[in-house]
Amino acid sequence: MTPAILLVEDDENDVFFLIKAFEKTGVENPLRVARDGQQAIDYLEGHGPFADRAAHPFPGLILLDLKLPRIRGLDVLRRVRQLPRQNLVVVILSSSRNENDIAEAYRLGTNGYLSKPSNFDELLDLVRAIDAFWLRHNLTA
Amino acid sequence: MEPPLNLLLVDDQPENLVALESLLQQPEYRLTAVTSARDAMIALLQTEFALIVLDVEMPEMNGFELARLVKERRKTRDVPIIFLSAHHGEEQDILSGYGAGAVDYVTKPLNSAILCSKVAVFAELYRRNRDLKAANQALESEIAERRQVEAALQEANRQKTERTAELHEMIHELEAFSYSIAHDMRAPLRAMQGFAQILREDYAGRIDLQGIEYLHRIERASTRLDRLIQDVLSYTKILRAPAPMKSVDLDRLARDLIATYPDWAPPRAEVAIDGRLPSVVGNEAFLTQCLSNLVGNAVKFQNPGNLPRVRLWAEPRPGGTRLWIEDNGIGIAPENHQRIFGLFEQVHSPHEFQGTGIGLAIVRKAVERMNGQFGFESAVGQGSRFWLQFASEVPV
Numbered sequence: 285m286t287p288a289i290l291l292v293e294d295d296e297n298d299v300f301f302l303i304k305a306f307e308k309t310g311v312e313n314p315l316r317v318a319r320d321g322q323q324a325i326d327y328l329e330g331h332g333p334f335a336d337r338a339a340h341p342f343p344g345l346i347l348l349d350l351k352l353p354r355i356r357g358l359d360v361l362r363r364v365r366q367l368p369r370q371n372l373v374v375v376i377l378s379s380s381r382n383e384n385d386i387a388e389a390y391r392l393g394t395n396g397y398l399s400k401p402s403n404f405d406e407l408l409d410l411v412r413a414i415d416a417f418w419l420r421h422n423l424t425a
Numbered sequence: 426m427e428p429p430l431n432l433l434l435v436d437d438q439p440e441n442l443v444a445l446e447s448l449l450q451q452p453e454y455r456l457t458a459v460t461s462a463r464d465a466m467i468a469l470l471q472t473e474f475a476l477i478v479l480d481v482e483m484p485e486m487n488g489f490e491l492a493r494l495v496k497e498r499r500k501t502r503d504v505p506i507i508f509l510s511a512h513h514g515e516e517q518d519i520l521s522g523y524g525a526g527a528v529d530y531v532t533k534p535l536n537s538a539i540l541c542s543k544v545a546v547f548a549e550l551y552r553r554n555r556d557l558k559a560a561n562q563a564l565e566s567e568i569a570e571r572r573q574v575e576a577a578l579q580e581a582n583r584q585k586t587e588r589t590a591e592l593h594e595m596i597h598e599l600e601a602f603s604y605s606i607a608h609d610m611r612a613p614l615r616a617m618q619g620f621a622q623i624l625r626e627d628y629a630g631r632i633d634l635q636g637i638e639y640l641h642r643i644e645r646a647s648t649r650l651d652r653l654i655q656d657v658l659s660y661t662k663i664l665r666a667p668a669p670m671k672s673v674d675l676d677r678l679a680r681d682l683i684a685t686y687p688d689w690a691p692p693r694a695e696v697a698i699d700g701r702l703p704s705v706v707g708n709e710a711f712l713t714q715c716l717s718n719l720v721g722n723a724v725k726f727q728n729p730g731n732l733p734r735v736r737l738w739a740e741p742r743p744g745g746t747r748l749w750i751e752d753n754g755i756g757i758a759p760e761n762h763q764r765i766f767g768l769f770e771q772v773h774s775p776h777e778f779q780g781t782g783i784g785l786a787i788v789r790k791a792v793e794r795m796n797g798q799f800g801f802e803s804a805v806g807q808g809s810r811f812w813l814q815f816a817s818e819v820p821v
Contacts, residue, residue, distance in 0.1 A: 297616035304623060379611055382600075402611060402651040403644075404619040 287344025287419065288314040292324040292360060293377075294352050301404060302347070305411040313419060314341055321355025324348070325363055343372070345418050348394075350378040350385055358388055365393045371424035375414070429455040430475035430548050435465045435491070436509070437483040445478060448537050449544060462486035466494065469501050475551035476544060481510045492528070505547045507540070509533055596665055603661050606654055614654070618647040649781075656783035659714065660768070663790045668708040670795065672818070675748065676702035678709065679737060682716055689735070694724045699738035705746050705815035711791040716750075718784040719811050723752035726778055726809075747814040757803040766799075788813075 289306075293299050299317055306315055318324035324346075327334045334340045346364065350357035357376065364374055375396040376389050386397050396418070401407045432454050434445045442458045449456060457472065459465050462483060468474075477495065481488035488508055495501045508530040529547070531540050621643040624632070632640070679702055683689055689696045705712075723735040733752065740747045757765060761772045766789040771782040792799045792813055803809035 295612055297619065298612070301615070301619045400611075400615070402615060402618070402655075403648060404622045407619070 286313045288316060288341040289419075290316050290318060290324065290327060290343035290346045292318045292321070292346060292352065292357070293349045294319050295349070298349075298400070301407055302411070305404070305407045309408060309411050309415060311411065311415045311419070313345075316340060316343065320353040321357065321360045323354075324352075324360050325355060328364065328367060342369070344424075345414075346372065346374045347377045347414075348374055350376060350380055350389070358385075358392060361389065361392045361394055373418055373422065373424060375418060427453075427552070429453055430551060431455050431457065431472050432544070432548075433465060433468055433472075433474045433477045434458045435460075435462070435477065435483075435488070436480040437461060438480075441480065441509075444535070445540075448535070448540060449478075453548070454544075462488075462491040462494075465491055469495065469498075469504075474501075474504050476547045477504055477506045478540075478544065479506050479508055481508050505529070505550070507531060507543055507547065509535065599661060599665060603658055606658060611651060611654060614647050614651050618644050618651070621647070653781045653783075656781045656787070660783050660787050660790065663711065663714065663787050663794065666710075668711055668794050670706055670708055672704045673707050673709050673712055674704050675712070675739070675746075678712060679716055682713060683720070686717075686721075689720060689724055694733035694735065696720060696724070696733075696735040697737070699736060702737070702739045702748065703741075703746050703817065705748075705817060707795045707797065707815050708791075711795055715788045715791050715813060718788050719750045719813075722784060723750060723754060723809070723811075725780070726752075726754040726773075728755055742814060745814055745816045747812050749810055749812050751808065751810045753808045756805045756807050756809055757801070758805050762801075762803070 291299065291302055293302070299319075303315060303317075306313075316327070318327050326332060327340060328342070330337065330340075330342075348357050348360060352360070355363075357378070361374055361376075364372060373395045374393070375398055376394050377398050377400060378385065379400040380386075381399055389397050398410060398414075401410055430453060432449060434442055434449075434456060436442045436445065436458075437460050439460060442460065446456055446458055457468050457474075459468055462485065465477070465479075469477075479488045479491065483491075492506050492508070495504060495506065506528045508528065509532075510530050511533045529543055531543060621640045625637055625640040625644075629637070676698070679698055683696050683698075688694060720735055720737075724733040727733045731753065733754065735753075736749075736751045738749050740749060757772070764770045765772060766785045768786040769782040770786075771780055773780070788799065795815060797816075798814040799812065801809055801811040
């Protein structure tokens with residue numbers, strides 16, 4: 285079974301590029317998008333429309349931006365780590381290379397921290413790497 | 426030579442005064458002789474006396490009455506008095522009413538030796554008191570001075586604390602600024618580049634060659650702006666990041682670095698290290714940045730068709746090591762030698778060579794922060810030799 289991916293990202297362009305990059309690299313895992321931190325929490329906790337797990341499958345991988353409206357990325361991460369499901373892979377995908385952000389993200393239990401590439405070709409490379417490592421080779425317990 | 430002591434001699438009989446004066450005629454005394462209590466009071470108002478020699482029996486106001494006045498006035502209270510008294514007996518009782526050491530007496534007829542020695546005792550006492558007072562004053566002024574210095578120090582400390590707080594505030598703002606540049610300014614840039622590329626790839630059949638070329642230009646321009654933003658961020662990081670210094674294995678650092686750049690390897694370029702590079706005192710991140718910028722420049726600034734050859738070697742210098750980076754590139758014209766380490770200085774147009782004009786400014790700042798030195802030798806068409814120099818050992 286191919287795990288779903290939840291992309292938590294508020295920038296419309298970045299959402300577009302990631303969807304495009306997943307398409308172009310042939311990744312077939314279902315991709316769902318939360319536009320802010322609150323929506324991400326609601327999605328994961330199955331509130332409201334997200335209760336329908338056929339339409340909104342619980343993800344195996346979260347790609348999480350840090351600078352988000354309503355609830356910031358690091359707080360989403362904190363909440364995710366309080367969920368009963370512990371085998372959820374969270375990878376930060378942020379344009380911040382700030383050392384404090386990176387250290388805090390790992391302290392809160394992120395599985396990886398990826399810097400947003402500055403051009404589309406690099407994004408394609410990154411998506412291929414995410415697919416290979418996190419979606420195909422990585423094992424969770 | 427010490428100033429003479431003022432002695433006041435009081436007696437209503439002028440001939441007695443003359444006798445007293447001749448007895449006490451010494452260079453260390455300055456004598457003032459008066460014939461009445463009234464004149465004595467006037468003299469006491471004008472001059473500070475070390476001692477009063479006072480006849481008890483005088484008309485109008487006798488010696489005891491004058492002594493009472495002297496002892497009542499704050500200014501003269503401490504002036505000792507030697508009474509000249511004709512009688513023993515009841516006068517002794519009066520004398521005992523004064524505090525010890527404040528007064529003394531000599532009986533008439535005068536024994537000159539006794540009078541002289543008693544005067545000498547009081548004179549000595551006065552001198553010592555005076556010296557003590559002077560020493561005390563010196564001490565007090567020293568204490569006052571120290572208090573002033575202390576206050577000035579405290580003020581300087583306060584200002585330093587304030588300034589430090591201001592600097593921290595500034596650094597904090599600069600960080601926020603860098604963060605904003607990194608995050609907010611690069612996002613629209615990614616969009617420009619990304620959409621241009623997707624348009625170019627996914628709509629290729631519907632756009633003519635001219636259109637494709639324009640899209641390429643959009644991509645190149647946005648890539649260039651992104652490089653510029655990244656370099657500015659690196660520069661501000663070099664300015665403010667903590668740079669702990671330790672011994673760094675230059676050989677390992679250089680070889681690892683060279684291995685990571687495909688552009689520095691055959692067939693595109695030849696980058697070689699002569700011998701083994703020693704360890705130097707520096708900051709690993711800063712050294713990496715310096716080397717990657719210098720070798721990057723060496724490979725980049727080349728005539729078209731020329732194979733870039735870059736050679737690195739170390740030269741021992743007193744107390745340190747000089748690392749040379751030599752290339753076979755286009756070289757630097759003498760009129761540009763001053764400019765190349767400046768921020769945003771570009772000797773060539775960006776059409777000729779891709780660059781942001783920040784690389785060498787980063788090298789300069791990084792070397793400065795590592796207490797190193799840098800320089801270069803170059804001429805047009807003869808390549809360039811850049812050097813960095815660092816201490817070999819951490820100073821004790």
